[in-house]
Amino acid sequence: EVQLLESGGGLIQPGGSLRLSCAASGFTFSGFAMYWVRQAPGEGLEWVSGINDRGDDAYYADSVKGRFTISRDNSKSTLYLQMNSLRAEDTAVYYCAKRINSVNRAFDIWGQGTMVTVSS
C-alpha cells in the first residue's frame, strides 16, 4: 500500500525550530518529487515547499523562504522539513504529498498530517 506518514509536530515557542519527517512506503520514493502543504486551523490549503526526485532542486513559498528547508534521504525513503524562526502564523497541520508522476503535476498521495503549534 502506498503510504506517507508524517511525524515531528508539536508545541514550540515563537522563534524556535522543529524538524518534520515524512516516511514513505509502497512506492519507489527516489522516483518522485515531494512536497509539503499546510493548513492553518479552519483555513485553506497552502503550498509550502517542493523538492525534486534527486534532492538537488528545491522551491519555497514566499511565506517560508529563508526560514524553512526541505530535504530528502532517498536511502531512507524519508522527506524532511526543517523549520526555523517559527512564528504564530506557521501554526498548521503540515501534510507531505507525492507528485503524481514526472510528466503531470498534481499531488496524488497525501499523509495524514502532523500538527505544529507555535505559541508561548
Next chain:
Amino acid sequence: QSALTQPRSVSASPGQSVTISCTGTSSDVGGYKYVSWYQQHPGKAPKLMIYDVNKRPSGVPDRFSGSKSGNTASLTISGLQAEDEADYYCNSYAGTSYVFGTGTRVTVL
C-alpha cells in the same frame, strides 16, 4: 503567490449538478495546463480528484469533471451524492511554485 479565487460555498440537491470556479492569472491558471482539484472531508487529508485540468485518477467517479478557459478553471460534479459534501480546493502550477484556491464548501441539500 496570491490564492486562487473560489466561491465560498455552493449547494444543490442530490442528483443535481454543481460547478465550482477557480480564477487565477496568466501566471498560474492561464499559463499552464496543470490545474488540479482536491476534495477534503472534515479532519481528513485532501484527495486528488482531477489533474491536468480534466484528467481523473483511477477510482474517481466520472461524475467529476474539469475544464479551463483562460484564467478560470472549473470543477463540475454531476449527479450529486451525499458523500460529495466536502471542501474542494483547486491548485495550479505557477512556474517554480504551486498555488491553492481559497476553497469551496459543497453542501448537499
